[in-house]
Amino acid sequence: MMKVILVGYSKTGTKTMACAFRMLGLNTYDTVENLYYAHKGWMNIFRGEATVEDIQQTFAGVDALTDSPVYHYWEQLHEAFPEAKIVLTLRDEDAWYKSFKNQIEKVNRSFLVWFMFTFSSLFWIRTSYHRQLFSFFGYPTFFPRLHVNFLHEKILREHFRYHNANVLQKAPKDKLLVYNVSEGWEPLCEFLGVNIPQEPFPHKNKRGDMLVKMNRNDEIAVTFFKSALPPFAMFTGVSSYILYKVLTSAVWKTFCQTAIDVVTGVWDSIV
Known part of the structure; x- marks a missing residue:
């Protein structure tokens, strides 16, 4: 009781x-x-x-x-x-x-708070709860990160x-x-x-500092952090692959060569 x-x-x-x-x-x-x-x-x-x-x-x-x-x-x-x-x-x-x-x-x-709210599935499941909770203090936004616009x-x-x-x-x-x-x-x-x-x-x-320096011995904080790792790994992997494909594409090489030619031309005209 x-x-x-x-x-x-x-x-x-x-x-x-x-x-x-x-x-x-x-x-x-x-x-x-x-x-x-x-x-x-x-x-x-x-x-x-x-x-x-x-x-x-x-x-x-x-x-x-x-x-x-x-x-x-x-x-x-x-x-x-x-x-x-x-x-x-x-x-x-x-x-x-x-x-x-x-x-x-x-x-x-806080980077840690941003990381948790961006990638933790447990946080996203509870988005309605977070929105209500933070609305007591201001006007919260959750994308691309948590930010509480402070009340007057x-x-x-x-x-x-x-x-x-x-x-x-x-x-x-x-x-x-x-x-x-x-x-x-x-x-x-x-x-x-x-x-x-x-x-x-x-x-x-x-x-x-309680919210931004989570105790690594806090079981709940560790659970939230771990739930963010798989989505973060997937995001990093997909982003890296897309970046690799872009940087090795013929279009990118043509763009870079064109940029170099333009800069070189401008430099030669100045000199």
């Missing part, structure tokens, strides 16, 4: 909280797990077709949920799991926006403020913890009713 739902906006310490929940022994679905294991259930939620029973079935055996798209649909999730506790992570708005903007820009510049700063800041105010107003007060990751283990563990671990409190995704 679901124990805790993290409803803090992306870049308020969501990756840190996912790590902390796992250190506490909770089976946690963060962004990648939701994409890989629960994308069909999420599509029903996106379309407004998921019943309480559907949501309960989608997340059966999951103890904690974190990050997008979780916080966008926290009310529906809590309706399905009314006994779950709610953690709202907060952060200074200016620091949040700067970090959030940096995260999206790194995703847009004023709109994003208003979304951030509205979300936090909405949670503070609607979440049951006896089940809500308003929290900053800088507070460490004590208030979190007290709220969840668990012992404080011996290990230091984690600090993840500090510079927004």
